[in-house]
Amino acid sequence: MIYKLFNLSKKNISIFLFFVASPLIKADWFALNMTRGSTDISNEVFELHMLIFWICVAIGVLVFGVMFYSMWAHTKKKNPVPAKFHENHKLEIAWTIIPFLILIAMAVPASKTLVKIYDDEAGDINIQVTGYQWKWQYNYLEDDVSFFSNLSTDLDEIYNLVPKGENYLQEVDEMVVIPAGKKIRFLITANDVIHSWWLPAFAIKQDAIPGFVNTAWTVVDKPGIYRGKCTELCGKNHGFMPIVVKVVEQSEYDDWVYGKKQEAIKLAELTTKEWTTGELMERGEGIYQVNCVACHQTSGEGITGIFPALAGSDIVMNNKDRNIEILMEGVQGAAMNSFSYLSEVELAAVITYTRQSWGNAEKGDGEIVIPKDIVDYKEPKI
Amino acid sequence: MSAVIENHHDDHHHGPAKGITRWLYTTNHKDIGTLYLWFSFAMFLIGGAMAMVIRAELFQPGMQIVEPEFYNQMITLHGLIMIFGGVMPAFVGLANWLVPMMIGAPDMALPRMNNLSFWILPFAFFILLSSLFMEGGAPNFGWTFYAPLSTTYAPPSVTFFIFSVHIMGASSIMGSINVVVTIMNMRAPGVDLMKMPLFVWSWLITAYLLIAVMPVLAGAVTMMLMDIHFGTSFFNAAGGGDPVLFQHIFWFFGHPEVYIMILPAFGIVSHIIETFSRKQLFGYSSMVWAMLSIAILSFVVWAHHMFTVGLPLAAEIFFMWATMLIAVPTGVKVFNWVATMFRGSLTFETPMLFAISFVVLFTIGGLSGLMLAIVPADFQYHDTYFVVAHFHYVLVPGAIFSIMAAVYYWIPKWCGNMYDERLGKLHFWLSFIGVNVTFFPQHFIGLAGMPRRYPDYSLIFADWNMVSSVGAFLFGFSQLLFLFIVIKTVMGGKKATDQVWEGAKGLEWTVASPAPYHTFSTPPKVD
Numbered sequence: 040m041i042y043k044l045f046n047l048s049k050k051n052i053s054i055f056l057f058f059v060a061s062p063l064i065k066a067d068w069f070a071l072n073m074t075r076g077s078t079d080i081s082n083e084v085f086e087l088h089m090l091i092f093w094i095c096v097a098i099g100v101l102v103f104g105v106m107f108y109s110m111w112a113h114t115k116k117k118n119p120v121p122a123k124f125h126e127n128h129k130l131e132i133a134w135t136i137i138p139f140l141i142l143i144a145m146a147v148p149a150s151k152t153l154v155k156i157y158d159d160e161a162g163d164i165n166i167q168v169t170g171y172q173w174k175w176q177y178n179y180l181e182d183d184v185s186f187f188s189n190l191s192t193d194l195d196e197i198y199n200l201v202p203k204g205e206n207y208l209q210e211v212d213e214m215v216v217i218p219a220g221k222k223i224r225f226l227i228t229a230n231d232v233i234h235s236w237w238l239p240a241f242a243i244k245q246d247a248i249p250g251f252v253n254t255a256w257t258v259v260d261k262p263g264i265y266r267g268k269c270t271e272l273c274g275k276n277h278g279f280m281p282i283v284v285k286v287v288e289q290s291e292y293d294d295w296v297y298g299k300k301q302e303a304i305k306l307a308e309l310t311t312k313e314w315t316t317g318e319l320m321e322r323g324e325g326i327y328q329v330n331c332v333a334c335h336q337t338s339g340e341g342i343t344g345i346f347p348a349l350a351g352s353d354i355v356m357n358n359k360d361r362n363i364e365i366l367m368e369g370v371q372g373a374a375m376n377s378f379s380y381l382s383e384v385e386l387a388a389v390i391t392y393t394r395q396s397w398g399n400a401e402k403g404d405g406e407i408v409i410p411k412d413i414v415d416y417k418e419p420k421i
Numbered sequence: 422m423s424a425v426i427e428n429h430h431d432d433h434h435h436g437p438a439k440g441i442t443r444w445l446y447t448t449n450h451k452d453i454g455t456l457y458l459w460f461s462f463a464m465f466l467i468g469g470a471m472a473m474v475i476r477a478e479l480f481q482p483g484m485q486i487v488e489p490e491f492y493n494q495m496i497t498l499h500g501l502i503m504i505f506g507g508v509m510p511a512f513v514g515l516a517n518w519l520v521p522m523m524i525g526a527p528d529m530a531l532p533r534m535n536n537l538s539f540w541i542l543p544f545a546f547f548i549l550l551s552s553l554f555m556e557g558g559a560p561n562f563g564w565t566f567y568a569p570l571s572t573t574y575a576p577p578s579v580t581f582f583i584f585s586v587h588i589m590g591a592s593s594i595m596g597s598i599n600v601v602v603t604i605m606n607m608r609a610p611g612v613d614l615m616k617m618p619l620f621v622w623s624w625l626i627t628a629y630l631l632i633a634v635m636p637v638l639a640g641a642v643t644m645m646l647m648d649i650h651f652g653t654s655f656f657n658a659a660g661g662g663d664p665v666l667f668q669h670i671f672w673f674f675g676h677p678e679v680y681i682m683i684l685p686a687f688g689i690v691s692h693i694i695e696t697f698s699r700k701q702l703f704g705y706s707s708m709v710w711a712m713l714s715i716a717i718l719s720f721v722v723w724a725h726h727m728f729t730v731g732l733p734l735a736a737e738i739f740f741m742w743a744t745m746l747i748a749v750p751t752g753v754k755v756f757n758w759v760a761t762m763f764r765g766s767l768t769f770e771t772p773m774l775f776a777i778s779f780v781v782l783f784t785i786g787g788l789s790g791l792m793l794a795i796v797p798a799d800f801q802y803h804d805t806y807f808v809v810a811h812f813h814y815v816l817v818p819g820a821i822f823s824i825m826a827a828v829y830y831w832i833p834k835w836c837g838n839m840y841d842e843r844l845g846k847l848h849f850w851l852s853f854i855g856v857n858v859t860f861f862p863q864h865f866i867g868l869a870g871m872p873r874r875y876p877d878y879s880l881i882f883a884d885w886n887m888v889s890s891v892g893a894f895l896f897g898f899s900q901l902l903f904l905f906i907v908i909k910t911v912m913g914g915k916k917a918t919d920q921v922w923e924g925a926k927g928l929e930w931t932v933a934s935p936a937p938y939h940t941f942s943t944p945p946k947v948d
Contacts, residue, residue, distance in 0.1 A: 067881045070869035073801055088798045095788040103781060106759045110777070113698075115766045121700040122764035130760075131707055131753070138752045142745045145795065150738055152797040157734040172574075197877060199483040207482065208879050232570040233664055235729060235804065239870050244800045246730045248665060249569065250658020253731035270729075270804040270872040272563045274570060275490040278875035342490070344556025345576050374574045 074239065077265065078257050081242035083152050091145050098141075156242075162224030162256055164217065170227075170234030170247035170269070173276035173333060176380070177215050180226075184299040188213045189329050190279045197279075208278070209266045214285040217259070218292035224256045231376050232274060238267035238282060246271055259286045276333055309384045310410040316395065319407055323392025326385050331393075334374065339397040346374065349393050356403020362390050363408065363416050383410040383417075436938050445540070448532035449938060450517045451835075456539050457514025458828070462904070464506030464546065465821075469897050471499040476859075476893040479886050482878055492876035493561035494553065500564025504682065505589045506546050508816065511824045512685040513538075513596045516624045518835065520600060522929040522936065523618045525609025525945045530602040538595035545588035552578035563874060565675070568656035568667040572648045579649065583642045590635040597628035597635075604628075609928075611947030615706065618927050622709050623688030626716045630677045630684075633720075638674040641667065665730050672723035680719045683783075683815060684712055686823030687754060690776045692927070693830050694758050697773035698765030699924035703757045711750035711757075718747050728799045737796050744794040748787070755784050770922075771845030775826035778818055778853050786814030789864065804874075807867025813860045817896075818853075825852070825903065832910055833917035837935030840910040848906060851899035858892025 076082045112118070167178035171187075178185045191212045195201045204210070217223050227236050229247035237244040241257040259265070267282035287295070328337075331349075335341050339350035349355050354362060366386055369377035378386065390408040394400065437443045437452065447453060474495050478486050487495070517535070521528055529535045552559040557576030560566065571579060604625050608617070617625075644667075647653040654660020656667045687708075695702045702708065724732060724740040732740075758780050767773070789811040793799050802808060825848075833839050862885035867873075871882045878886065917934040928947070932940045 068884050070881045070885070071865045073868045074870075084797045084801060087795060088792070088801065091792050091795055091798065095791060099784065099788060102755060102759060102784065106762060106777075106780070109759070109762045109764070110767060110769075113762065113764050113767050115699070115768045118764065118766050121698065121766040123701070124764070125701045125703050126705075126707075131704060134756045135749060135753060138749050142748060145791075146742055146745055149741065149795045149797055153737060153741075154734065156797060156800075157737075197484055199485065203482060203880060205880075208877060232574050233567055237804075237872070239801060242797070242800055244729050244803055248658075248730065250663070251665070251731065268870070268872050272493070272567070272570065272874040274574060275488075275493060275561070277493075278489065278872075278877050342557070344558075372573060 076242055077240040077261060077263075078242070078259055080152070080156060080257070081240060083155070084242040087149060087152055090148070094141065094145060158256060159254065160222075160224075160256075163221040165224045165226060166215070166217075167226045167228070167252075168236055168247065170229035170231075170236065170273065170280075171376075172231050172274050172374075173269075173280040174329075175234075175236070175269075175280060175282060176230075179296070182296050182300075184296060184303075186213050186299070187329075188215065188283070190281060192279075206266070209268075209281050209283070211281055211283045214264070214283045216285050216287060216292060216295045218289045219262050219286050220258065220260055221289070222256060222258050224254060227253045227255065231374075233271050234269050234273045234280070235271035236267070236282060237270040238265060238284060240265045240267075241284075243267075244270060262286045262288060306382055306384065310382075310414065312410075314387070314407075314409050316391065316407050319388045319391040319409070320395055322384070323388035323390070326381070326389040327392050330378065330381070331389065339393065339399075350397035350399065351402065352399075353403075355393050356399045359390075359394075359404070359406055359408060359412075362394070363412060366390060367413075367416060383413040386410075386413045446536070448528070448536050450521050450529045450532070450535065451936065451938065453529075453535050453539050454514045454517030454519075455835075457510045457517060460539070460542060461507050461509075461511035461514060461824075462907075464502050464510070466900070466904075467550070468499050468502035468507055469900060471495045471502070472893060473897050475499060476890040478876055479878070480890040481887070482880055482883050484877055487876075489876045490558065490561065493563070493874070494559040496874055497560045497563055497566075498549070498553070501549065501560075502546070503816075504564065504678075505586075506542075508682045508820045508824070509593065510542060512624075512627070512682075512820075513593075515620075515685065515689070515824070515827050515831075516596075516600055519831065519929060520603055520621055520624060521607070522932065522940055523621050523927055524604065524607065524612050525928050525941045525947065526603060526607035527939060527941050529599050530607055531599045534595050535599050538592045538599065541588050542592050545585045545592065548581050548588070549585040552581050555581070565671060566645075567671075568645060568648070568664050572645050572656055575649070580646065583646050586642045587639055590639045593631050594635050597631040600624050600628040601632070609941065609944040609947055612928075615709070616947075618688075619691040619702070619705070619708055620685065620688035623684045623686075623712055626712050627681050627684045630681050630716055630719065634674040634677045634681075637670060638678075641670045641674065644670075665727070668727050668730060669723070672726045673720075675726065676723040677716075677719040679812075679815075680715055682820045684716070686779065686783075686820050687712060689823045689827045689830075690758065690779050691761075693772045693776040693826055694761050694780075696830075696922050696924040696926070697768050697770060697776075698762050699767075700761060700765035703760035704753075707753055708757055711753040714750040715747060718743065718750070722747065725794055725799075728796050729803050741794055741796045745791065748791050751787055755780060755787075770829075771840070771842060771849055772826045772830035774846065774849045774853075775822045775829065778849075779822045779826065782814055782818035782822070782856070786811055786819060789814065802867065804872055805867040806863045806871045806873055809873045810860050810863035810867055813863070817860065818856050822852070822856075828907065830922075831929070832907070833921045834929060834932075834934050834936055836911050837917055837933075838910050838914035839917050839921075840906055840914065844902065844906050844909075848899060848902045851902065852896060855892050855896025855899055859889050859896055860892075862886075862889045862892075 073085060073088055075085050165180040167180060169176040174187050174189045176187050188211045191210045192208050196203045196207060227245045227247045228251060229249045231249060234247040235244060236247055243255040243257060245253045245255045263286055265284045269277060269280045334346035335349050339348060341348040366378045369375050387408045387410045444452065444456060474487060478492055517529065555578045557578060559578055560582045562571040562575060604621060644655040648655055648657060654662040656662050656664050658664060691702055691708060722740060722744045724736060725744040728737060793802050793811060829840060829845055866882045866885045869881060871878050919934050920930045921934060928945060
């Protein structure tokens with residue numbers, strides 16, 4: 040089992056050595072502190088951080104100063120006869136009360152900022168954010184726009200086969216787009232395990248919890264691209280589900296929404312189209328790579344003991360109805376969740392792909408699934 | 422019948438039994454203390470080896486050595502082994518060796534239970550480690566095992582993990598009951614509560630914390646077991662449960678647990694600073710009250726680990742203020758140590774070096790803890806390397822340095838030989854440099870935005886991660902020197918006097934070095 044997990048081949052080692060020097064050029068010795076925020080709230084949080092940081096430094100300098108002085112001046116050599124004092128009530132009361140006052144000085148501004156962050160009013164634009172193993176879904180509640188956002192960094196970069204790009208692990212196939220100057224409210228939840236949606240520039244970090252909705256809001260004035268990450272351990276690809284938000288002017292945002300709606304219409308048309316096996320396979324492979332490969336693997340072999348193999352699976356090869364049912368409903372008590380949020384075309388394509396790949400077509404019934412099959416499944420059963 | 426009784430009677434007057442049975446059947450507090458200490462050292466090396474795997478993977482951006490799946494197993498086991506196998510048993514071992522000698526008792530109050538509480542531990546860790554070789558791999562959900570990642574989405578080995586945690590919990594509870602009963606009932610005449618050595622006080626408080634919270638942990642893992650195997654939905658929203666409930670229960674155990682790992686360290690460091698300053702501890706009673714306040718406050722701050730789960734505003738503010746309040750008694754302790762050193766007559770033997778660096782580095786960890794208590798700032802710090810740096814500062818140069826200080830301080834009493842001072846100092850400096858090079862840069866990478874539990878990271882974090890890894894290798898390999906020093910001291914060395922250290926005070930320094938197999942068969946006279 041374990042040898043599989045160490046992917047040390049000769050090739051890998053030499054590539055590893057070749058790239059040893061590369062990050063030194065790109066990396067940053069000055070990435071030492073929190074960066075100043077991009078919103079009023081995140082700036083306030085930054086100021087708060089710096090305030091408590093300097094207070095802590097001052098306390099440290101004072102306490103360690105006395106201690107280091109004592110270590111220098113009160114050695115056995117310089118001070119052979121130790122003093123006899125102990126317990127001094129005035130001093131003890133002072134070092135209880137003074138820290139208490141310092142703490143209040145920190146807690147009051149912190150509480151004030153917190154009250155501002157806890158604003159429950161609806162936003163101009165409300166976006167539902169849903170965490171999945173291992174991607175984010177964004178649902179624009181007013182405009183009915185919905186899409187998934189996946190890591191777009193190439194696996195070859197991660198496995199050191201090609202040099203890493205500038206936005207290594209911080210790039211996605213589809214960014215969240217929001218207009219500048221508008222109040223955006225995020226309604227954050229999850230579909231499987233707990234994730235956490237963190238965007239440092241907005242000072243937003245909210246856990247995405249299955250079955251519950253947390254909220255956070257922001258107003259960003261400056262257009263630009265802002266990057267964040269998942270910050271709650273959510274399984275093996277926890278480190279590979281970044282967040283990218285693109286802030287644009289209102290007019291550009293309106294164009295973007297229009298474009299997304301046109302896309303949705305085109306996708307709906309595809310459902311009624313006549314599909315060939317080849318077309319479904321081609322589309323299915325892409326969907327499989329994004330949604331299934333993390334658990335079931337490119338080879339369709341899964342991971343023994345946790346993620347079942349699809350290659351050679353009786354259900355996949357011979358039971359089309361159960362096949363559709365599993366994707367629509369998930370498997371109770373297992374890591375396999377419902378994928379009913381995919382479109383009919385996507386579902387048909389990916390099921391066809393698993394039924395046709397890895398020799399399954401030859402060993403099983405070899406039938407394909409077309410979008411209409413999924414539509415039929417969704418029809419109320421009489 | 423009478424023959425049996427006679428045999429039994431005879432045992433008491435002989436030294437230890439021969440061979441392996443001495444260790445298997447022993448009811449002697451010193452033997453059991455030794456077993457605990459060696460066991461915890463073995464676990465420290467195993468957990469440390471896992472840390473080396475983690476740091477090797479993080480040496481460079483990109484995946485090089487392990488897969489993310491295995492990386493998650495490493496971080497999970499590293500945390501569990503270091504906490505439950507490294508730090509906690511080491512403190513229990515020290516309690517076994519020292520508490521009876523410090524209060525003038527002949528042994529622990531419940532010697533057979535003492536044997537049992539140790540000997541179930543190796544099985545717990547055997548089960549936990551064997552999960553590495555199971556289908557689906559070892560637990561991979563972090564040492565905090567948040568549901569539903571640890572229930573519905575867990576590998577099958579989670580059931581073994583639950584069983585293992587139950588055994589560890591049983592061991593801890595038995596060990597704590599033993600400590601409480603011993604301290605409450607077996608103090609020599611004249612050892613009043615407010616005259617007890619601070620290490621004894623710290624362990625009395627720790628033992629009560631353990632008895633209070635280990636059952637809570639047992640409850641949490643039992644609910645997980647029910648969710649996984651018996652169709653309940655405690656932590657499953659789809660069945661009407663609540664994943665956040667898990668976190669409340671876990672941290673109601675988890676936060677007192679943090680103090681369980683630091684209170685005995687407070688006791689140890691107080692003794693060592695007092696001895697090598699050759700001056701009475703500045704404020705004994707305020708030290709006791711500070712520890713009691715910390716222990717009580719530890720029950721009302723748990724949700725500061727959960728500021729981002731979506732608590733109501735009132736809860737956030739309450740837990741922020743309550744958490745900050747802990748800084749007051751903690752400050753009292755630090756000021757007391759400094760005041761004890763002030764105008765003392767200081768020497769810097771290895772235990773003192775570890776104790777002083779404990780005070781400095783633990784305080785740094787405490788100050789970053791204060792920063793973490795500030796909720797709006799915590800939204801930026803939470804689950805980043807800043808947190809990793811914070812808790813490693815309080816646990817490694819905190820808890821673990823105190824354990825090393827204790828070993829150097831008391832080992833002459835345990836085996837009658839002085840350790841090699843030059844090697845001890847070398848070990849200290851290597852560890853001190855290693856620890857800081859490892860964990861100080863993690864503050865930077867955390868603030869710059871690297872989340873914890875990431876097997877791979879963006880390029881801006883590369884430099885400091887590499888530095889951190891180099892420090893970790895230095896620290897890790899330096900501990901082999903510690904092993905060597907301890908073995909060398911056990912094998913021989915300069916003979917220790919009974920008092921061992923010029924400034925040492927307390928009953929344990931009145932018995933011979935090495936301490937005889939049975940001490941204080943009749944209670945000592947204490948003024």
